[in-house]
Amino acid sequence: MLQRRATIRSSSGLHARPASHFTQAVAATGLPITIARAGGEGVPASSVLMVMGMALDHGEEVVLASESTEAEAALEELVALLETDLDADS
Amino acid sequence: MSLTTSPALTGLGVGRGVAVAPVAQLRPAPRAPQDEAAPADADAAAAQVASLLTGLSAELAERSAQADGALAEVLMATSAIAADPALAAEARRRIEQGTGPATAVTEAVAGFAATFAAAGGYLAERVTDLHSVRDRIVARLLGAPDPGLPALDRPSVVVAVDLSPADTAALDLDLVAAILTEEGGPTGHTAIIAGQLGLPCVVRAAGVTELTDGTLVAVDAAAGTITPEPDAALQESYRLRAQRSAALDADQAPGATSDGHEVALLANIGTVEDAARAGSTPAQGVGLFRTEVLFLGRQTAPTLEEQVTAYRAVLEALGDRKVVVRTLDAGADKPLAFAQQGTEENPALGVRGYRLARTLPEVVGTQLDALGQVARSLPEAERDRLWVMAPMVATPAEAREVAERARAAGITRVGVMVEIPAAALRAEQILAEVDFVSLGTNDLAQYTMATDRLRGELADLLDPWQPAVLDLVAATARGGRQADKPVGVCGESAGDPVMALVLAGLGVTSLSMSPGSLAAARFALRRHTLAECEAIATAALAAPDAPAGRAAATDLVAAEVRETLGL
Numbered sequence: 002m003l004q005r006r007a008t009i010r011s012s013s014g015l016h017a018r019p020a021s022h023f024t025q026a027v028a029a030t031g032l033p034i035t036i037a038r039a040g041g042e043g044v045p046a047s048s049v050l051m052v053m054g055m056a057l058d059h060g061e062e063v064v065l066a067s068e069s070t071e072a073e074a075a076l077e078e079l080v081a082l083l084e085t086d087l088d089a090d091s
Numbered sequence: 092m093s094l095t096t097s098p099a100l101t102g103l104g105v106g107r108g109v110a111v112a113p114v115a116q117l118r119p120a121p122r123a124p125q126d127e128a129a130p131a132d133a134d135a136a137a138a139q140v141a142s143l144l145t146g147l148s149a150e151l152a153e154r155s156a157q158a159d160g161a162l163a164e165v166l167m168a169t170s171a172i173a174a175d176p177a178l179a180a181e182a183r184r185r186i187e188q189g190t191g192p193a194t195a196v197t198e199a200v201a202g203f204a205a206t207f208a209a210a211g212g213y214l215a216e217r218v219t220d221l222h223s224v225r226d227r228i229v230a231r232l233l234g235a236p237d238p239g240l241p242a243l244d245r246p247s248v249v250v251a252v253d254l255s256p257a258d259t260a261a262l263d264l265d266l267v268a269a270i271l272t273e274e275g276g277p278t279g280h281t282a283i284i285a286g287q288l289g290l291p292c293v294v295r296a297a298g299v300t301e302l303t304d305g306t307l308v309a310v311d312a313a314a315g316t317i318t319p320e321p322d323a324a325l326q327e328s329y330r331l332r333a334q335r336s337a338a339l340d341a342d343q344a345p346g347a348t349s350d351g352h353e354v355a356l357l358a359n360i361g362t363v364e365d366a367a368r369a370g371s372t373p374a375q376g377v378g379l380f381r382t383e384v385l386f387l388g389r390q391t392a393p394t395l396e397e398q399v400t401a402y403r404a405v406l407e408a409l410g411d412r413k414v415v416v417r418t419l420d421a422g423a424d425k426p427l428a429f430a431q432q433g434t435e436e437n438p439a440l441g442v443r444g445y446r447l448a449r450t451l452p453e454v455v456g457t458q459l460d461a462l463g464q465v466a467r468s469l470p471e472a473e474r475d476r477l478w479v480m481a482p483m484v485a486t487p488a489e490a491r492e493v494a495e496r497a498r499a500a501g502i503t504r505v506g507v508m509v510e511i512p513a514a515a516l517r518a519e520q521i522l523a524e525v526d527f528v529s530l531g532t533n534d535l536a537q538y539t540m541a542t543d544r545l546r547g548e549l550a551d552l553l554d555p556w557q558p559a560v561l562d563l564v565a566a567t568a569r570g571g572r573q574a575d576k577p578v579g580v581c582g583e584s585a586g587d588p589v590m591a592l593v594l595a596g597l598g599v600t601s602l603s604m605s606p607g608s609l610a611a612a613r614f615a616l617r618r619h620t621l622a623e624c625e626a627i628a629t630a631a632l633a634a635p636d637a638p639a640g641r642a643a644a645t646d647l648v649a650a651e652v653r654e655t656l657g658l
Binding site: 012013016017018021024025045047048049050051053054056 | 164167168171172175176177178203206207210213214217221390391428429
């Protein structure tokens with residue numbers, strides 16, 4: 002199992018627009034990826050409802066994980082995405 | 092056609108207009124049947140739900156591409172929700188356990204909605220998006236038309252349980268003759284929008300949603316009555332009233348009593364489009380520009396540049412007339428996504444209006460900077476055309492802080508709203524700090540009478556004719572006379588022509604209202620002297636309660652005015 006830690010950098014947290022941006026990127030990888038709070042249970046990272054439902058705030062740490070051995074590059078990209086302020090580009 | 096006139100339905104009227112037109116019902120969303128049968132083929136049912144969700148998501152994405160701004164964002168977010176595999180999977184799980192498809196979708200959505208609601212704040216607002224997905228999918232599963240309003244092909248009376256801001260935004264206003272709702276209050280969203288557009292409106296009208304589509308109805312907003320299938324005589328009398336009110340509209344002179352005492356008549360606006368509409372009326376300016384309306388539904392705080400553009404557009408639409416800008420009045424019933432306060436036990440008494448400067452000083456600071464930039468860019472002679480006031484100020488110290496910050500930003504005319512009884516009682520001290528005050532009578536009544544503005548069943552307590560509320564208006568006007576500074580009224584009560592006379596009599600110097608109410612107020616003022624207005628005010632203040640005050644004041648109104656305005 003591959004795991005990567007990331008800190009949410011979107012200024013208003015991982016809410017609607019940043020969340021849909023992120024989940025679309027996950028879906029685009031086509032890989033099974035989960036997102037969890039450190040020590041918490043993972044949910045499918047491609048689900049905007051699950052991800053929004055976590056109500057992740059700015060500055061919170063999360064763990065991305067995948068059973069796929071090919072997910073290394075994808076996880077790195079997703080970490081970079083979470084650590085960008087997705088609210089800032091409007 | 093029936094020759095007899097059916098008994099009228101009644102509710103609370105907004106404005107003075109009349110209309111005769113057929114009913115168009117805003118269709119409520121169908122619910123899943125209570126005892127929906129288990130699907131014969133669970134797999135096929137789950138696949139149908141999944142394909143409806145995918146189809147809806149694609150439609151919403153397409154509509155989002157054609158929209159812009161906040162609406163585009165909401166549509167895109169809703170599209171993403173409909174496409175979420177977790178939603179289809181939740182519905183499938185329930186269908187496989189023997190739940191009917193419409194019920195399965197309803198329950199799946201309810202599960203996510205509960206999580207969102209529990210998270211509160213921003214996420215709780217997204218529950219609306221989830222519900223709009225549910226309503227459309229359930230309607231399609233049941234073979235019902237999409238919820239909402241059918242496309243109008245002629246002027247119609249729009250009828251609904253209540254109208255959400257989204258419903259109102261979707262209306263083709265050129266074809267709306269009147270609005271009727273079962274719920275909502277006289278100061279609620281629907282009433283304010285209708286007043287602004289000059290549309291006859293009756294809220295809290297029991298039974299209207301049972302009228303059949305296409306039924307001809309006669310609506311009288313002044314009386315708050317709706318007559319289904321009106322006879323020829325009634326239709327003719329409404330036509331005459333509409334004509335008379337058009338004649339009132341033709342009078343475009345500045346507001347004044349018959350003996351020349353000036354009372355400026357101004358318009359309340361919320362958007363650049365409202366400003367353009369107000370600019371085309373004889374309003375002497377804008378007495379209340381609700382800036383938060385520009386930013387409702389926004390996910391991020393508007394930038395300085397965006398604000399400068401919007402404020403400049405509003406000033407341009409008004410030519411050389413004055414514009415009183417109210418700084419953001421977020422909080423309580425007007426949550427802004429970018430100015431979330433967390434959950435408050437008592438939002439009406441919490442961080443709202445100018446109090447935002449304590450928790451989000453940068454939001455307030457950016458707005459004052461934007462307004463200052465616009466003021467400084469005006470030619471010297473025109474700089475005083477931009478007035479800026481802060482809402483929810485309670486003390487002279489707060490008023491001083493507003494004045495210092497606004498003047499430092501470059502604003503020359505600074506004022507505060509009087510909505511809190513403390514501010515009304517100390518108006519003279521507050522006016523020592525600022526250039527003007529403006530009474531928000533809706534909030535002043537709410538805080539004086541300890542009555543939530545959104546509770547329709549308490550509307551009698553919220554009545555602006557409550558003598559205690561008028562006492563506070565009188566105290567504020569007295570403070571204004573002592574300081575020799577303007578005291579305006581920008582609450583909806585200014586739009587009641589009898590109240591306009593009372594306010595003029597108490598010494599209020601300007602009245603700001605929905606543009607649709609200006610003509611009646613102008614006409615009423617012109618038919619009375621200042622001394623007569625003072626006598627009408629004295630009678631209202633002497634009354635034991637609100638209905639008696641209104642009756643006593645109305646008795647003293649000139650007969651010609653009572654007849655013409657249907658008082």
